[in-house]
Amino acid sequence: MNALILTGSPKGRDSSSFLLGSRLGEALRNHGVTVRDEFAHQALRTEEGTRRLLDAVDASDLLVLAFPLYVDSLPAPLTRLLELAAERRTASASPGGPLLAVLVQCGFPEAHQCDTAVGICRLFAGRMGMRWAGALAMGMGGQLGGGFRKLPGGGRNILEAIDRTGESLATGGDVPGEAMALFSRPLVPRWLYTLFGNLGWRVQMRKNKARRPLAYRPYAK
């Protein structure tokens, strides 16, 4: 089996999406799957990169989209890639397609805020003739910045969810329901996440030596 893990974050290899995707890649490799990593934002900057990426999508038996939630949906370049892939599939009318799975995380505490983005990916799979394998969706994605080790409990639930998913996908199965539940389990209480989140923005501002107040309104009349 050939798997393509497509990271849909502008931060590429430095992103939380790649952190999650590369762990899934490791789990898939452990079960004999050949894994290739690609990055949507970088590839779409050139015609050659776009063509190479679309070829990679067509050549894969398993496509994994790993991305951050942007405004209740997929980041625009990843949306563009889905449009291009769908145009190409219609044009070539190639039957069937790979299995599609999703890894998505959002900066809000609630994993269900990713539902519309997951729905978009599911419909894309249907239009492409792909088999929808399911999605791992999590909230509190802001905590992934320090890697798995810095997560409460070492990110045990997340790692277990990804490993179980890798095992299932490697044999053509779906994302297991237990893995979805584990992955979406809150890392810390909601109040604690929002408290530290709110403090974190101010810390970042100080680090960046921002000269405007946080609540500045540049477009107010």
Place this chain on the structure above:
Amino acid sequence: MKALILDGSPEGDSLTPVAVLGMHSALAGRGTDVELVKLRELDIAPCTGCFGCWTRTPGECVFPDESRDVLRSYIASDIVVYATPVTFGGYSSQLKKLLDRFIPVLDPRFTVVGGEVHHRLRYRRYPMTIGLGTLSAPDPDAERLFLALVARNGLNVHQSAEAAVLVGETDPLSARSLAERLLDRAGIAP
């Protein structure tokens, strides 16, 4: 009253421009000052996810492209219309590229809205969000998802939002009728 129509149609899309025409004439008929922005004609880069618009130059993206002008118009409007071909239940990449650059209009700090966490508002008022999607053939799943997405985008600015989808509509008069019904539903008085 001022309305901003964001036309997210790609090159070659024949349906969304008809929907836009219908909405434009319905809004103008209600005495609204309408600004139409064809997004594919603007030079707008994708969001880089740097959060500089929150922690470096709060309220404004650090990259000075044409998205800044659109955001200024957005904040000055009473109504914003997201016009787009329904793309797997979501927006076109043209429209999405701009919406990804909308985050500076929010304050990064968290608050609870409708039982879930969202960002605080930066401005005192925001335009009412109206989604106007087009499909070439009936697709109930895509339509449902599109309506849900627009509703969620409304929540981001702590509001309810209205949306509708035109299916295979090529007649501007019919498109205007649907736009009229949508504006009625949104409580925008003639």
